[in-house]
Amino acid sequence: MSQNKNSETAPLLEVKGLRQHFAVSRKFTVKAVEDVSFYINPGETYGLVGESGSGKTTIGRSIIRLYDPTSGEIHFDGNDISGRMDKKTKDDLRVNMQMIFQDPMACLNPRQKVADIIAQGLDIHHRYQSQKERTEMVAEILHKVGLSAEHANRYPHQFSGGQRQRVGIARALVMNPKLIIADECISALDMSIQAQVVNLMKDIQDETGLAYLFIAHDLSMVKYISDRIGVLHLGHLLETGTTEEIFSHPVHPYTRSLISAIPNPNPVLEKSRVALQYDYKTSGLDYDAGTLHLIGGTHYVRGTDADLERWV
Ligand SMILES: Nc1ncnc2c1ncn2[C@@H]1O[C@H](COP(=O)(O)OP(=O)(O)O)[C@@H](O)[C@H]1O
Ligand SMILES: [Mg+2]
Numbered sequence: 091m092s093q094n095k096n097s098e099t100a101p102l103l104e105v106k107g108l109r110q111h112f113a114v115s116r117k118f119t120v121k122a123v124e125d126v127s128f129y130i131n132p133g134e135t136y137g138l139v140g141e142s143g144s145g146k147t148t149i150g151r152s153i154i155r156l157y158d159p160t161s162g163e164i165h166f167d168g169n170d171i172s173g174r175m176d177k178k179t180k181d182d183l184r185v186n187m188q189m190i191f192q193d194p195m196a197c198l199n200p201r202q203k204v205a206d207i208i209a210q211g212l213d214i215h216h217r218y219q220s221q222k223e224r225t226e227m228v229a230e231i232l233h234k235v236g237l238s239a240e241h242a243n244r245y246p247h248q249f250s251g252g253q254r255q256r257v258g259i260a261r262a263l264v265m266n267p268k269l270i271i272a273d274e275c276i277s278a279l280d281m282s283i284q285a286q287v288v289n290l291m292k293d294i295q296d297e298t299g300l301a302y303l304f305i306a307h308d309l310s311m312v313k314y315i316s317d318r319i320g321v322l323h324l325g326h327l328l329e330t331g332t333t334e335e336i337f338s339h340p341v342h343p344y345t346r347s348l349i350s351a352i353p354n355p356n357p358v359l360e361k362s363r364v365a366l367q368y369d370y371k372t373s374g375l376d377y378d379a380g381t382l383h384l385i386g387g388t389h390y391v392r393g394t395d396a397d398l399e400r401w402v
Contacts, residue, residue, distance in 0.1 A: 101129035101165075102268055102301050103153065108162035110145070110152050122148040124325045126162075130269065133295065135302040137312035137333070139348060140322030146305045149322070150271045153303070154187055167268055185215060188262035190275040193254065204249075204257055205242035208232070211265045231260045236290060252283035256290070263294065271303045276311060288315050310352045313337065321345045344368050 110123035123145040130136045138146055152159050155171060164172045167186055169179045188211075205228045211217070218224040229239035235256040246254060255275060262270050272291070276284040288311050291302065306312045312319060313333060320330040321344065328342045340346045347368035354360040 099132055100168075102132045102134075102167060103130040103303070104163070104165040105129070105149075105153065106163040106165075108149065108152060108164065109160040110148050110157060111160040122325055123152065126322070126325075126327045128320050128327060128330055130301050130303060131317075132268065133299045133301055134317045135295065135304055135315050137309075137316030137319040138303060138305045138322055139307065139309055139312050139319060141307055144322045145325040146307075146322055147273055150189065150273050150303065150305055154189055154271060155183065181215070185211070185265050186268045188265055188267040188270050190255070190258045190262050190270060190272045192274045192278050193251075193258075200246055202245070203242065204232075204244055204246070207246070207257065208242070208261045208264055210261065215265070217265075227264060231264045234263065234294065235260045251279050252287060255279060255287050259287075259291065259294070263298075266298070267300060269301045269303065271305070273305045274307065275305075277307065284311060291315065308351060309348050313352070321348065 106127050108123055108126045109121070112120040112122060114120055126145075126149060128136065138149065140146055148157070151157050153164055153166075155164075155175070159172055162172065163170065166183065169175075169182065171179065171183055175183065205225070208228050208231060209224055212224060212227060218227060225242070228242050232239055232241055237253065237256055237260070241249075241253075241257075246257070249257065258275065259270075276287050279287065292315060294300070295302065302315070304312060304315055309319075316333050318330065318332050319336045321328045321336070321342065323342075323344050328344055329336070329340070336345065337349060340349055343366075347366045350364060350366040354363050
């Protein structure tokens with residue numbers, strides 16, 4: 091973790107006032123993301139934390155343009171990617187921004203060999219001259235994520251959860267991207283395997299200088315991997331700051347409750363750890379009005395799942 095990393099360079103990713111609404115029916119709109127702004131510098135890790143349903147996946151998908159943002163701006167690597175993109179911008183985006191999922195194999199053809207899964211992006215973007223070169227590129231990337239060239243001919247079900255996640259990382263990494271969006275990519279793994287995968291991701295970052303948007307529902311691994319953190323709640327970014335700032339001066343009670351939920355590795359201290367309950371009623375947020383007045387003077391409006399019935 092390094093402070094002020096690349097502080098002189100322009101941000102790699104800048105998200106300004108992002109809104110993502112889903113019109114579920116003519117009268118029913120889910121306001122999944124409301125007015126979210128943050129940036130990620132080149133080579134940096136930004137941790138995005140929030141409970142299930144807070145809009146993390148939606149933000150990731152909007153940024154990689156699986157969705158058309160309802161409003162707001164997204165700038166990536168010098169390009170405005172919020173609206174219609176020309177072919178070159180789209181191609182650049184598909185190469186330079188990659189995604190790792192919770193279980194990379196869950197959505198893939200189980201009859202596809204790992205080599206073909208990893209080389210998919212290379213195939214689409216014509217990144218090799220010969221089959222030999224393709225095989226070499228796959229072998230090299232497998233090696234980089236701690237697997238071996240022989241793994242290329244196996245099928246997804248022949249791997250453990252941790253190994254599968256390494257394949258998912260290899261698949262993203264083979265394109266040599268500038269940003270990887272990792273959406274709860276370790277949540278399904280055992281704690282010890284989680285640490286291994288996070289360490290691998292950090293090592294790869296040191297080597298390649300890529301940036302991560304690291305999405306998680308708790309702060310335990312986020313604290314360890316992130317340079318800066320954003321806390322998301324009900325579609326709003328409640329606070330954002332360096333990891334140091336968030337942990338030493340959490341401003342919002344919701345952030346404090348997330349910090350208090352992290353288990354302490356020291357069993358003596360863990361015994362006395364008090365998990366703070368986040369009280370929606372006394373938090374200063376007026377959920378009934380759907381209007382939130384928060385510390386720092388920021389004004390938030392949002393439709394929560396619970397609010398939706400009242401809103402429509
Ligand atoms: N395609 C969609 N259509 C309608 N509602 C959606 C869609 N995707 C997500 N949502 C809703 O948006 C909110 C945020 O979801 P999501 O981004 O998946 O949260 P998270 O990843 O933090 O768990 C949830 O209330 C979810 O039900
Ligand atoms: Mg999600």
